[in-house]
Amino acid sequence: MASKYSKDLLLTMYRKMYLMRRFEERAGQQYGLGKIAGFCHLYIGQEAVAAGVEAAIRPDDYMLSGYRDHAQPLARGSDAGMVMAELFGRTGGYSKGKGGSMHIFDIENHFYGGYGIVGAQIGLAAGMAFASRYRNEDRVTVCYFGDAAANQGIFHETLNMAAKWKLPVLYICENNRYGMGTAIARVAAVPEIHKRGDAYGIRHEAADGMDVLKMYESVKDAVEYIRAGNGPVLMEANTYRFRGHSMADPATYRTKQEVEDERKNDPIPRLKDYAIKQGLAKEEEFDAIEAEVKEQVDAAVKFADESPEPSLDELWKDTIVEEGEEDVRPRERVLGVKVTRWPKYPSGQELKVTWDLEPREQAEKADKAAGLKR
Amino acid sequence: MAELMYREALNQALAEEMERDANVFLIGEEVGRYQGAFKVSQGLLDRFGSARVIDAPISELGFAGLGVGAAMVGLRPVVEMMTWNFAILAMDQIVNNAAKLRHMSGGQLRCPIVFRGPGGAGGRLSSQHSQALESNYAHFPGLKVIAPATPADAKGLLKSAIRDDNPIIMIEGERLYALKGEVPEGEHIIPIGKADVKREGKDVSIITWSRMYYFCEEAAKQLEAEGISVEILDLRTLRPLDEEAILATVRKTNRAVIVEEGWPLAGVGASVVDIIQSKAFDELDAPVLRVTGLDVNMSYAANLENAIQPDAPKIIAAVKKVLYREGA
Numbered sequence: 001m002a003s004k005y006s007k008d009l010l011l012t013m014y015r016k017m018y019l020m021r022r023f024e025e026r027a028g029q030q031y032g033l034g035k036i037a038g039f040c041h042l043y044i045g046q047e048a049v050a051a052g053v054e055a056a057i058r059p060d061d062y063m064l065s066g067y068r069d070h071a072q073p074l075a076r077g078s079d080a081g082m083v084m085a086e087l088f089g090r091t092g093g094y095s096k097g098k099g100g101s102m103h104i105f106d107i108e109n110h111f112y113g114g115y116g117i118v119g120a121q122i123g124l125a126a127g128m129a130f131a132s133r134y135r136n137e138d139r140v141t142v143c144y145f146g147d148a149a150a151n152q153g154i155f156h157e158t159l160n161m162a163a164k165w166k167l168p169v170l171y172i173c174e175n176n177r178y179g180m181g182t183a184i185a186r187v188a189a190v191p192e193i194h195k196r197g198d199a200y201g202i203r204h205e206a207a208d209g210m211d212v213l214k215m216y217e218s219v220k221d222a223v224e225y226i227r228a229g230n231g232p233v234l235m236e237a238n239t240y241r242f243r244g245h246s247m248a249d250p251a252t253y254r255t256k257q258e259v260e261d262e263r264k265n266d267p268i269p270r271l272k273d274y275a276i277k278q279g280l281a282k283e284e285e286f287d288a289i290e291a292e293v294k295e296q297v298d299a300a301v302k303f304a305d306e307s308p309e310p311s312l313d314e315l316w317k318d319t320i321v322e323e324g325e326e327d328v329r330p331r332e333r334v335l336g337v338k339v340t341r342w343p344k345y346p347s348g349q350e351l352k353v354t355w356d357l358e359p360r361e362q363a364e365k366a367d368k369a370a371g372l373k374r
Numbered sequence: 375m376a377e378l379m380y381r382e383a384l385n386q387a388l389a390e391e392m393e394r395d396a397n398v399f400l401i402g403e404e405v406g407r408y409q410g411a412f413k414v415s416q417g418l419l420d421r422f423g424s425a426r427v428i429d430a431p432i433s434e435l436g437f438a439g440l441g442v443g444a445a446m447v448g449l450r451p452v453v454e455m456m457t458w459n460f461a462i463l464a465m466d467q468i469v470n471n472a473a474k475l476r477h478m479s480g481g482q483l484r485c486p487i488v489f490r491g492p493g494g495a496g497g498r499l500s501s502q503h504s505q506a507l508e509s510n511y512a513h514f515p516g517l518k519v520i521a522p523a524t525p526a527d528a529k530g531l532l533k534s535a536i537r538d539d540n541p542i543i544m545i546e547g548e549r550l551y552a553l554k555g556e557v558p559e560g561e562h563i564i565p566i567g568k569a570d571v572k573r574e575g576k577d578v579s580i581i582t583w584s585r586m587y588y589f590c591e592e593a594a595k596q597l598e599a600e601g602i603s604v605e606i607l608d609l610r611t612l613r614p615l616d617e618e619a620i621l622a623t624v625r626k627t628n629r630a631v632i633v634e635e636g637w638p639l640a641g642v643g644a645s646v647v648d649i650i651q652s653k654a655f656d657e658l659d660a661p662v663l664r665v666t667g668l669d670v671n672m673s674y675a676a677n678l679e680n681a682i683q684p685d686a687p688k689i690i691a692a693v694k695k696v697l698y699r700e701g702a
Contacts, residue, residue, distance in 0.1 A: 062447070095480030105479035112446060113479060117470050123439020124471065130440055131447045134399070134425060154466075157436025164431075318481040319515050321539040328481030345448035348395030355425040363407070363424075 003278040017047040020071040022297045031247045043071035045242035048267035050075040052215025062141040064121040067102035069114025076109040081303030092307030119152035129169035141169045148179025150193045163200040166231035176241045181253040194236035209239030210265040381551040383525035387532035401428040402454030438464035445487040455491035472541035473516030492548030504672035506636035511543040512613040519613040521545045523587040525555035530564030547585040569616035575605035579623040582633040583609040593689035628659040629696040638666040660696040
């Protein structure tokens with residue numbers, strides 16, 4: 001039976017997932033060696049979510065995340081060496097080592113950052129989606145957050161506005177079942193996070209975050225719906241992190257059995273098995289990809305290790321934008337390549353705002369219904 | 375020159391900047407169909423439409439975050455807080471996101487946003503509605519904080535703020551909205567970071583900002599009748615502080631009193647004292663004094679409300695003390 005997926009799609013998704021996995025394993029190892037400090041929240045186990053999303057959206061769609069943010073930019077195409085250098089706190093990092101593990105920013109690839117305060121990016125995503133509508137662009141903003149963030153006030157405040165104003169944003173709750181060490185079911189009145197979309201009248205659904213193909217299908221549908229102008233979607237990707245909350249967490253709050261059971265769902269071998277069974281790719285092709293990725297990650301670690309610490313005068317840069325100051329383009333700064341994909345926005349003179357957020361007739365109708373006269 | 379109320383000057387600045395740049399939009403509670411809780415946005419909805427003058431739900435944290443996100447991709451939001459007391463709910467987005475985006479992204483992002491609204495005490499509103507919170511924001515690198523006293527400064531500073539590529543905190547005087555003053559028409563710009571000598575004098579400097587300026591004027595007039603010549607420096611911008619202007623006035627008069635509506639501990643005035651004592655200690659003929667709000671919560675009772683705030687008699691007493699005059 002012919003698969004509905006192309007070989008290219010499957011191998012691309014596999015390569016991305018394998019890159020995320022290898023990168024994170026090496027990051028964990030480097031943390032152990034003292035090369036990486038602070039918190040270091042690994043994505044191991046959740047790779048199907050980022051790979052599935054990336055395959056279903058456009059490269060110019062906006063994306064934001066929380067503090068578990070190393071892997072999603074890799075799926076977008078960020079330079080592995082520069083992400084690793086950021087974790088090392090070195091000048092070769094995307095933020096010159098000033099942001100670190102929880103704040104990866106790669107604007108060239110439209111990755112608008114990881115954020116260290118639980119849920120804070122949910123509000124930012126609505127603003128970016130608002131800007132797309134304001135400028136009449138058909139871009140979607142994808143916003144990742146964890147299950148615990150759904151209990152923050154910003155989640156509720158933002159979903160209300162995003163729904164009311166039909167903002168083109170895809171909210172992806174990566175439900176890995178634990179907010180740090182607290183099982184979500186212990187603190188959430190409704191642990192199926194996606195159902196909260198009902199409260200705001202927005203489309204919501206659960207997706208299988210351990211199966212990259214199912215994830216891809218769910219996101220493709222949702223993004224089509226959003227791009228058609230229907231407003232936001234709240235998608236709950238049910239997934240599992242195989243490691244602790246961060247490298248500082250031994251994860252003693254869950255049983256060995258639970259983790260072992262979940263590891264049987266590992267999305268990476270699952271995709272490989274599927275492709276081989278479907279006759280779309282051979283074992284050797286996967287071996288080749290794995291060898292290439294290993295080399296890529298080795299090179300990333302080497303690059304990070306050899307990258308110098310930022311000089312002390314960097315302390316006084318990047319706090320206030322001085323007049324006429326240009327934005328820093330990381331790949332241009334670090335690798336010396338000409339960056340051409342930098343976002344360009346219409347100036348105030350070119351921009352025509354045609355969007356009617358609250359059409360006058362509608363407002364007057366609402367007034368009338370409420371018995372008000374204007 | 376036209377005589378305008380402080381609120382009209384702000385309205386003019388908003389309208390001119392929205393006309394000039396379609397990236398500028400206004401969001402906040404009651405800014406649209408209600409025409410603004412303090413009428414700063416009067417007429418803007420009809421002129422610019424509902425996508426640019428947006429009535430937000432009562433969700434300060436949410437719409438502050440929406441504004442920051444829009445600024446991250448190049449729009450220039452003006453976020454009206456109905457009062458700065460309510461903006462306490464939005465602190466996370468202002469402080470943890472807006473102020474830090476440039477740094478955390480290593481210079482990739484900018485956040486051209488203005489958060490503005492009234493601050494300060496008065497009107498018998500008790501503790502939760504009567505607070506001068508500027509020191510809270512002046513504390514954070516990555517923000518600029520402005521607090522104009524006059525209608526002309528209000529217009530000129532707001533226009534600068536909207537054009538600035540950094541997050542700006544603009545604290546307007548809630549009790550100043552109806553105050554009138556001459557305001558230049560059209561392109562009137564006051565640079566952020568520049569203090570203004572509002573009154574020239576030679577015996578003592580009073581350093582202040584926003585509504586307190588008017589109590590200082592009142593005190594200066596009374597002191598002048600007693601033969602004491604007062605210079606008044608209106609800081610206008612609280613972050614960055616205009617060190618040059620602060621030091622210049624102290625070098626001229628050799629005595630300083632700082633008048634601030636907020637609480638004494640960790641107030642902006644404390645930083646002004648620090649600048650003076652560390653950089654102009656040898657110029658001083660007396661210790662620098664501060665007149666601040668009392669270190670208590672604001673009361674509803676009229677007499678208590680008055681007693682808590684700085685006023686002309688308190689300022690006069692402090693001036694006489696730094697001059698080693700009687701009655702101090």
